[in-house]
Amino acid sequence: MSIAKQNQDTDMMASAQESDRLDPLKDYRPRFTLPEGVIYLDGNSLGVLPAGLSDRMSDVIERQWGERLVRGWNDAGWIDLPSQVAGKIAALVGAGANCVTVGDSTSINVFKVLSAALSLRPDRRVILSDRNNFPTDLYVADGLTRLLGQGYELKLATADTMEEAVDETVVAVLLTEVDYRTGERYDMEAMTRHIHGRGALAIWDLCHSAGAFPVHLDAAGADFAIGCGYKYLNGGPGAPAFLYVAERHLNDVAPALSGWMGHDAPFAFTTDYRPADGIGRMKVGTPPILSLSALNIALDAFEGVDMALVRQKSQELCDRFIAEVEHRCPELELVTPRVREQRGSQVSFRHPEGYAIMQALIANGVIGDFRAPDILRFGMTPLYLRHTDIVAAAEILERVLRQKLWDREEYRTRAKVT
Amino acid sequence: MSIAKQNQDTDMMASAQESDRLDPLKDYRPRFTLPEGVIYLDGNSLGVLPAGLSDRMSDVIERQWGERLVRGWNDAGWIDLPSQVAGKIAALVGAGANCVTVGDSTSINVFKVLSAALSLRPDRRVILSDRNNFPTDLYVADGLTRLLGQGYELKLATADTMEEAVDETVVAVLLTEVDYRTGERYDMEAMTRHIHGRGALAIWDLCHSAGAFPVHLDAAGADFAIGCGYKYLNGGPGAPAFLYVAERHLNDVAPALSGWMGHDAPFAFTTDYRPADGIGRMKVGTPPILSLSALNIALDAFEGVDMALVRQKSQELCDRFIAEVEHRCPELELVTPRVREQRGSQVSFRHPEGYAIMQALIANGVIGDFRAPDILRFGMTPLYLRHTDIVAAAEILERVLRQKLWDREEYRTRAKVT
Known part of the structure; x- marks a missing residue:
């Protein structure tokens, strides 16, 4: 040298x-x-x-589960854990706490928000995304259009051609804010404005945003968002993902994945589905308490940051x-x-x-x-x-x-x- | 006294x-x-x-995640964990190990098997279930029919009227083997035979069966099944659920929830979805390693039983x-x-x-x-x-x-x- x-x-x-x-x-x-x-x-x-996460998880496992057993749903607040975790994430992504819920994988949440978006604009049939988007977003969108048939389709553009690709056939634009390969970032606010100008809905994938830098979903006017719990949020391998619905859409979206936890009264055990008010309707099955607890604990590392x-x-x-x-x-x-x-x-x-x-x-x-x-x-x-x-x-x-x-x-x- | x-x-x-x-x-x-x-x-x-589960989970958290970090996907075998857990459950429900996969909630898995069943019989439009079925099964089925429109509908019968309700319009019958309230049990083999006789598919919910008594999915000729990880399998609150597809259907079903983990080559990061061979295509997002590990450990309690x-x-x-x-x-x-x-x-x-x-x-x-x-x-x-x-x-x-x-x-x- x-x-x-x-x-x-x-x-x-x-x-x-x-x-x-x-x-x-x-x-x-x-x-x-x-x-x-x-x-x-x-x-x-x-x-x-x-x-400290490992010790706190031992407490969840040994005391909450081992000792309280099924009583943990009430005693240990398990039933409210999705909301609790959602509140912490909402603060990191510039969202009202009542607009976020947590559970299921990112892929499942992509399906939830896409189908919710389609339920808001039944007159349009094209989902638009970026050819370089993370593949699962494209695969899930493609799967949804194949399931629906009836002219639904997924169209792809690139960052360069995205703006002009948003035409009057597009119901929703599904974009990951930060490209997982290049690190290139969309201007969420400007692109959302453009998408709205063409009468479409903006869905933002925040997998490489949440916990990495300030995100302002409400301020940007985003319609929907999803994101990952195990990257910058440190929730552990395969941690539950999150989902955002803008407040103005909360009571208009029809959940395609309509499980009992999204029911207005899950423990009434009624035969008919009646969606919960607000963001609650986007929940589906029994919340995964162990992995949600790990994410909940992990998010405390952002306290005061x-x-x-x-x-x-x-x-x-x-x-x-x-x-x-x-x-x-x-x-x-x-x-x-x-x-x-x-x-x-x-x-x-x-x-x-x-x-x-x-x-x-x-x-x-x-x-x-x-x-x-x-x-x-x-x-x-x-x-x-x-x-x-x-x-x-x-x-x-x-x-x-x-x-x-x-x-x-x-x-x-x-x-x-x- | x-x-x-x-x-x-x-x-x-x-x-x-x-x-x-x-x-x-x-x-x-x-x-x-x-x-x-x-x-x-x-x-x-x-x-x-x-x-011993708590100690083994500490090892998963501290050594696999904390020390191996992202290398755990290969080193600690995380990527194969769904198959590993599936093998243990398959043995308990009388299924080939290649017919079972594990992940997501029971509700999400109901959606997966129902939509897979519909993909096999595009000429029929009725999902039939039991009015007394656990509500999430009904809610999810109802949500799927509303999403699809085009004449798809959910019809309900009771145990007494179920046999005659299976007519030529029925694509799939979704039944929970054991009624969650009364404990009453369907005769899986006889009912499956009857359903097949009417040209429909039999989907069995094993939430109150798996781990509770011997189940013989393959022998009964079941088409699909789903079940819960947190009841008789002791996987912890909100543990991942499982799903079964009969071997004869494995390569014919079109997954509606088509995520990257169900892709034939997830790490090729290609734009187009190509379903994995066999049961792998029913996987969706990144597997929830912490909760899957807990379920994996819990299932060891059945060893030799x-x-x-x-x-x-x-x-x-x-x-x-x-x-x-x-x-x-x-x-x-x-x-x-x-x-x-x-x-x-x-x-x-x-x-x-x-x-x-x-x-x-x-x-x-x-x-x-x-x-x-x-x-x-x-x-x-x-x-x-x-x-x-x-x-x-x-x-x-x-x-x-x-x-x-x-x-x-x-x-x-x-x-x-x-």
Whole structure:
């Protein structure tokens, strides 16, 4: 290594140390359990374990379930747990607490909001989405149109062509605010306004937004939203998802998945379905208390957190990572927008050997992930990442590339889950 | 108390003690955690906590999630957890392991199998069910028909009129094998044969069957089934549900809820949906690892258990409870069939003050539950209940009635969950 480069590297680390010292969020890091020897840049795929969650879950299991047994539904407040969790999430996504509910997977919730949207505009038949949307959104939309037949169809555009694709046939536009591969971000407010101008409904997937930066669903005029509990919200693998319905639609939507928990009086056990008032009608089956409890506990890590500071630090971490990687690894091509407003809380690079590089990087203590066909993806989670982690991660990435540590057969063998 | 009655009571307890001594299932009781001072006759609503589950869940949370983080999907086998759990349940319900999958709530699974059934018989439009079926089955079926329109409808019959109601318009008959209120049981094999004879499909809800007695889905020729993880399977409050598709239909059904986990290659992230081969296509979203892990651990309590012995003891417990209660509490009206083959694993009585009586009973250490309008329900779970528990429970019920312990305002106030 040249002396000039060595000096530059030293400067970069010194700058990161200074940023950590001044970091207004640094006191939140102990709210999370971080394994030794790992720099975790994959909180956008699975959030880390919040500190104390395991003990609190033991209490849920041993005391609430084990001792109270079926009485837990009343005693331990299980029946109100979906509302309790919803309230915490609502605060993070700029929604009235009465507009959010929690339960089921993101995919199921996509189905719920799409079918609810269709029930509001029976005269239109096209669901519009982004070709680069996360596949499950497209698959679920496609499945719904196939189920309905009668001219319903899913049409796809790209970010560039989206605005003009919203025509008078479109009932709802289903967009993920932040692209899961590139990190590119839609302007939710402007796009919602445009969609409304064409007489359609705006459905926002917040999987890569909720907990990552401030979201303002009510203010943006969104009609529906869904999002994931296990990424930036740290609810644990496969945590329950959430769903938002704008207040103006609450009592007009007809739930297609009409289960007993969405009934106006579930314990009357009547034969006829009568939807609950408001957001309650979007609930379906018995709430999954163990996983909901974990999400409920995890969300306490956001207590007192100023999401504007999270956004500020996220952008600094992204900028720093881009600068570090471009300086050290010019063979990686940045695919995330450089302009702060145009991206979420991740940085992605492209490389033809992306899969093997990511496996080698993980083996060397930096966990990001790979998205087909060639994307190395790094998520920034300001509550538990330090500026110095970013520099250290870039150093290791540089070493993986310089020393060709990725060039091994074992790193080319695709795992079941990538 | 008369000396004659006292002697009779002593005899009944002595007989129960002798049955416990000879009980071939007595060694399974330590597989469960039972709170002190409680006789739990509500395992048909929420199963008890299996011993060791809490520690094993701590390992899932701390080691699999906390330390392995996103690597747990491969390392800890999370991605295969639905299949693993499905294999254990398949063995309990007489199904090929490749015909069962696990995930989502029972209500969501009702929607999945109903829509799958409709996809097999596009020429018929009527879903038939039992007016006394558990309401969520009816609500979900109704919601699906409203979503589809085009003449689809839900028709209801009763056990008495069910056979003749299966006419040439019926695409699928959705029945819960055991009535949640009365405990009355359909003859699955005979009814399935009859349904097939009329060209319709048979969907069985096993919420009150799986884990309660031997079920033979394949042998009975069932087309589809669903069931609950949190009752007799002891998977914890709101545990994931399961779903069965007969092998002959596996590759013909079109999933209406077509999420990424049901895709043939979920990690190829392609735009187009292509259903997985076989039962995999019935999966939808990201599997709920924490609650699936709890269910997985809970199912180990069935390892080595002979379900025929479970059925035998269940019937003995039911008979004993009926005899005890009828002897002690003649004002309670039995609503469960006396004939063993015609009932599941519960005993229900009717009383106009049923709600208050059940609250008083619970306050006195016997947990059963109440079902509107007037049913006192008692579930029999042979792996952890003793014959002497049944006698003791009946004694306490007698005391509640004789001393009118139920006649208090607090016991009449309905809780949110009954």
